[in-house]
Amino acid sequence: MTxxxxxxxxxxxxxxxxxxxxxxxxxxxxxxRIQSGKRTKMxxxxxxxxxxxxxxxxxxxxxxxxxxxxxxxxxxxxEEGYPKSTIASDILAKYRNAITKAIEHNHIPLTPNNxxxxxxxxxxxxxTVKAHSHYALTYLKYDSxxxxxxxxxxxEINNQRQDNLQPIHLFxxxxxxQKLLHTPNTEPNQDLxxxxxxxxxxxxxxxxxxxxxxxxxxxxxxxxxxxxxQKKRSEDETSFDILTILPATxxxxxxxxxxxxxxxxxxxxxxxxxxxxxxxxxQVNRMVIKLFQETKIVPVLQGKKNVxxxxxxxxxxxxxxxxxxxxxxxxxxxxxxxxxHTLSEVIAPNSSATPHYFHYYLVDDNNxxxxxxxxxxxxxxxxxxxxxxxxxxxxxQTVTTQSKTSPSPLSTxxxxxxxxxxxxxxxxxxxxxxxxxxxxxxxxxxxxxxxLMAVTGRSPGELLxxxxxxxxDDQFTLLFSPTGLGAKYxxxxxxPSHVVLETRQRLQKHEDVQDLLYxxxxxxxxxxxxxxxxxxxxHLPFDDLDSTLENYTQLTNNSNYTPDxxxxxxxxxxxxxxxxxxxxxxxxxxxxxxxLSQWVSQQLDSQTLSSQxxxxxxxxxxxxxxxxxxxxxxxRLESLESEQNNTGHNYNNPNLLKSxxxxxxxxxxxxxxxxxxxxxxxxxxxxxxxxxxxMKLKSDRFEVARQALxxxxxxxxxxxxxxxxxxxxxxxKNNPPKTPEKQTRKRNDSAIxxxxxxxxxxxxxxxxxxxxxxxxxxxxxxxxxxxxxxxAGRFLEAHSSLVAQVNQVGNVKNIRSHNRRKDPTPLxxxxxxxxxxxxx
Numbered sequence: 001m002t003x004x005x006x007x008x009x010x011x012x013x014x015x016x017x018x019x020x021x022x023x024x025x026x027x028x029x030x031x032x033r034i035q036s037g038k039r040t041k042m043x044x045x046x047x048x049x050x051x052x053x054x055x056x057x058x059x060x061x062x063x064x065x066x067x068x069x070x071x072x073x074x075x076x077x078x079e080e081g082y083p084k085s086t087i088a089s090d091i092l093a094k095y096r097n098a099i100t101k102a103i104e105h106n107h108i109p110l111t112p113n114n115x116x117x118x119x120x121x122x123x124x125x126x127x128t129v130k131a132h133s134h135y136a137l138t139y140l141k142y143d144s145x146x147x148x149x150x151x152x153x154x155x156e157i158n159n160q161r162q163d164n165l166q167p168i169h170l171f172x173x174x175x176x177x178q179k180l181l182h183t184p185n186t187e188p189n190q191d192l193x194x195x196x197x198x199x200x201x202x203x204x205x206x207x208x209x210x211x212x213x214x215x216x217x218x219x220x221x222x223x224x225x226x227x228x229x230q231k232k233r234s235e236d237e238t239s240f241d242i243l244t245i246l247p248a249t250x251x252x253x254x255x256x257x258x259x260x261x262x263x264x265x266x267x268x269x270x271x272x273x274x275x276x277x278x279x280x281x282x283q284v285n286r287m288v289i290k291l292f293q294e295t296k297i298v299p300v301l302q303g304k305k306n307v308x309x310x311x312x313x314x315x316x317x318x319x320x321x322x323x324x325x326x327x328x329x330x331x332x333x334x335x336x337x338x339x340x341h342t343l344s345e346v347i348a349p350n351s352s353a354t355p356h357y358f359h360y361y362l363v364d365d366n367n368x369x370x371x372x373x374x375x376x377x378x379x380x381x382x383x384x385x386x387x388x389x390x391x392x393x394x395x396x397q398t399v400t401t402q403s404k405t406s407p408s409p410l411s412t413x414x415x416x417x418x419x420x421x422x423x424x425x426x427x428x429x430x431x432x433x434x435x436x437x438x439x440x441x442x443x444x445x446x447x448x449x450x451x452l453m454a455v456t457g458r459s460p461g462e463l464l465x466x467x468x469x470x471x472x473d474d475q476f477t478l479l480f481s482p483t484g485l486g487a488k489y490x491x492x493x494x495x496p497s498h499v500v501l502e503t504r505q506r507l508q509k510h511e512d513v514q515d516l517l518y519x520x521x522x523x524x525x526x527x528x529x530x531x532x533x534x535x536x537x538x539h540l541p542f543d544d545l546d547s548t549l550e551n552y553t554q555l556t557n558n559s560n561y562t563p564d565x566x567x568x569x570x571x572x573x574x575x576x577x578x579x580x581x582x583x584x585x586x587x588x589x590x591x592x593x594x595x596l597s598q599w600v601s602q603q604l605d606s607q608t609l610s611s612q613x614x615x616x617x618x619x620x621x622x623x624x625x626x627x628x629x630x631x632x633x634x635x636r637l638e639s640l641e642s643e644q645n646n647t648g649h650n651y652n653n654p655n656l657l658k659s660x661x662x663x664x665x666x667x668x669x670x671x672x673x674x675x676x677x678x679x680x681x682x683x684x685x686x687x688x689x690x691x692x693x694x695m696k697l698k699s700d701r702f703e704v705a706r707q708a709l710x711x712x713x714x715x716x717x718x719x720x721x722x723x724x725x726x727x728x729x730x731x732x733k734n735n736p737p738k739t740p741e742k743q744t745r746k747r748n749d750s751a752i753x754x755x756x757x758x759x760x761x762x763x764x765x766x767x768x769x770x771x772x773x774x775x776x777x778x779x780x781x782x783x784x785x786x787x788x789x790x791x792a793g794r795f796l797e798a799h800s801s802l803v804a805q806v807n808q809v810g811n812v813k814n815i816r817s818h819n820r821r822k823d824p825t826p827l828x829x830x831x832x833x834x835x836x837x838x839x840x
Contacts, residue, residue: 023053027077034081041081043446044278047091050074055108058099062113064135085150099136109143110134153352157303158356165361166299168315170322177201178246179255185261185801192287193230194258195280199309201244201251203316203339205230206309207272207679208283210264212830216257217248217813221518222324222380224248229340241383243338249813253804254353260800265765284309301359313339322362324382325373329359341722365447420476420494422555428541435539436495440503449528450535453545455494457552460528461521463504464513472497492556497796519813522771554769597660600667636839693764751791754835756799758785759806761834765827766810773810773829776803784824785831 026046033041042050054074061067068140074095078087081778102108115134117723122129142150169487180197197204204213213228218241227239244251258264265515270277285308292298293307317335325334332354341351362370419433439451462482470479472490478500481492488587493500507513516524516762533544542548585595766773774780778796787795796803812818 015770018554019049019053019056030081044273044275047094051095054095055098055102057137058102058108058114058134062111064113067114067135070137071136074140075142084142084146085153088150092141095140095598096137098133099140101132108134121319138408153658161302162361163303164353165359167367167369168298168318168360169365170319170362171365172796173315174245174319176295176297178250178293181246181250183258189281189287191258191261191264192284193291194254195284196259196288196291196309198251198254198258200312200316201246201254202226203313203320204242204482205313206281207277209255209258211268211270211274211277211282215252215564217252219379219515219813220383221247221249221519222376223382224252226340240337242340243320245316245322249808249811257800257804260797264782281309286698288312291480298360311359314359317357318362319361322370323376324380326377328374331373413470418496420492420555425556432494439535439539440499441496444535445512446508446528446531447539448503448510450545450548451539452500452507452530453499453532454536454540454548454552456491457549458491459521459525460532461524464508464516464524464528466521469501469504471501471649475688482534493546494552494555506809519768523811526771536771540570566632567643689767693767751787752795752798755781755785755792756802757793757835758831759795759799761803761831762827763802763806763809764834765830766806770811772822773812773818774822774824775810775812776806776814777815777819780819780824784828790805 026042026049030042030046054070057070058067061070075087075092078091080090108114111134114136115132117130117132118127120132121127177197177200177427178690180193181201183193183197183270186194195206195209198204199211200207202215204226208228208230212230213226216225218225220241222244223241224244225239226242229238243270259268260769267274267276267280270279285306288309288311289306292312293300298307298311304311306699320338321331321335325331332350335357336354339354339357342355364370371580418431419436421428424432436455439447442448442451449460449463450456453460456463456469456478458467458480466483468481468488469491470488472479474490475496476493478493478497479488480489481488516527519527529545536542536545536548540548542551579596583595583599585592707834758781759793762774762776776796778789778792781792781795782789807818810818
């Protein structure tokens, strides 16, 4: 019997309202399919018919024996076509839920003949509870021995999968998810691809993404707040933060786009048992097979035929552990919280469901396993997580240059803080010592920040986030890297270096800067700089920040303190010893240094920089780091030469001095050349960015023209009315078409086009002014640019992807509050110029 014939047959029976005959038809078709070996034994609608018939028969019997017999017959019928594992875990659960609801609504009243009373103890509290249950809930299930056998089978299968973990290429997988997150609305199956991407990036069930879950942004760049967990009873529902394996703003933008798709908006809020939701889930799994299984991005697990959307939840778990699990926390405890199995704040046994998600391991492009945990924690620490000593980004407080018996500098009186030796007057030096000591011990983060800038000359963004500061052998020197990615070079400090390290550590833990830790260095600078001059004027003999930084430069450049490199020569050679061994250099210290210099020269001579049309920012950063490295080598060689001249030592090797002199000149020239090349590459990179933006604008204009030529509307809401309409010629004559409505629609269309041009201009503004970006929202369009409210709403709905791109480029965290207390005058001027150029 075909599917159409089955539906017609079922429809006929429903019309006759003959439930018994309907059940017989379902059972007959069920057994025919079993005999034919078909995969689908019963549809969900047919199973529901069996449940309804079962409830109807329960209403008519009122004895323990009859109820037990009915339950056993039903289980026997199900076992004809389904394995016990499916019956126990899925089908009987639906029967029992239906019985429970029927009892709650008094459709099946509890009587002394069909029910019984019993007591039990709650596992978590030990409290004794009295209960009243129907006999059907006792007999419509397997015995405990059968359930134990089924659990053992499941455990055995899961053990086999854990003993044979499947590899996932991290970069390839994340790249695929990111591509799907940005699926345009012109691409086929956008709804399916977005659903897969969101579920994969958040670790949530696809039904939660589709209909039940609610997601909101948090202050953390990789956390979303979630509520609407599927496998929870209504009284147990809770909300919690979930990790995202891609930036949360990027994922949130995809969620908003997904929920605005008309077909999805129609399904949103429906239960998982709804036919439309089930149909969508089937299509999702087919798309997963196409995108992940057939492309061999995700292997098929042992015992499974296909890769399903649920399997991607296991891949999410592996990536979440790699990114954010602390070294000191067990992976089971970590993952069960972010999957929602057992929240960390709840005192309860570990979840038995979590082990079913440990089926994959991550590898790099060379198939090497990625075994590290929490690689992003140092940059993006999670709230309420145990501290990891191995992942602290600040240096230890104990510094070898400080005497073990000397007190901590931060515990001494303000006047005891010593400055780098200089030619300052005694009065001015005392004033600086007291002022800086007071600032570095302050409880105000702005005062601490100003003090650190005064003694290091570095920016707030570097001090709080981007740079690394490490101990140096010299008392007033740190090893410094502005990004933490490239070479480190010496940085003079006005106070002992360990004081700077301890104070910076205290600043990073200050409760008032925790939100700033998630901002970019430029945003940190913009936020902090306006408040620093006041802190400086109240503590130091300077009026503003510029004067303070000028004082730092003078003291570090003109200081009569010179590190004793003669006493450090041995330790320097010790650090270079592994390099000498790798290069197979031997002989005296002078000979090995000379050999190292020759090797550096050979390496520099062999390097070539090929011109590229596209320059990645990472390449530009790498070149910058190389320039810093060369600068440090130059400084070091000059220091060694100065050392020999100042101390009067003569190594009786004039060739060495001449060779070093030549190499210094060459390194200086190479350093200059690299800087010039870097400048040219950066200029080319910005030029290509500008050309790319112009191409995007031309593409947007072409799309508008194409829609105008083809007569397409801009996603206007269409109201449908299927009710019959009466036509009357006289009525039509008396009621001509409403011209004002047409004019209003034309005005709205024009306003939408203007809003689109304005938004493109704001995109350009956000790219050019990352520290003064604007969020595109209804208020900005209406109040600042005069777009009428209906047109603004329709534009935001029709062009949500463009709006999301603009807000993402502007690093907008909160769309509603981002523009508050900002002067829109410069933006309006920029937009007006942009619009005039676009129309010309």
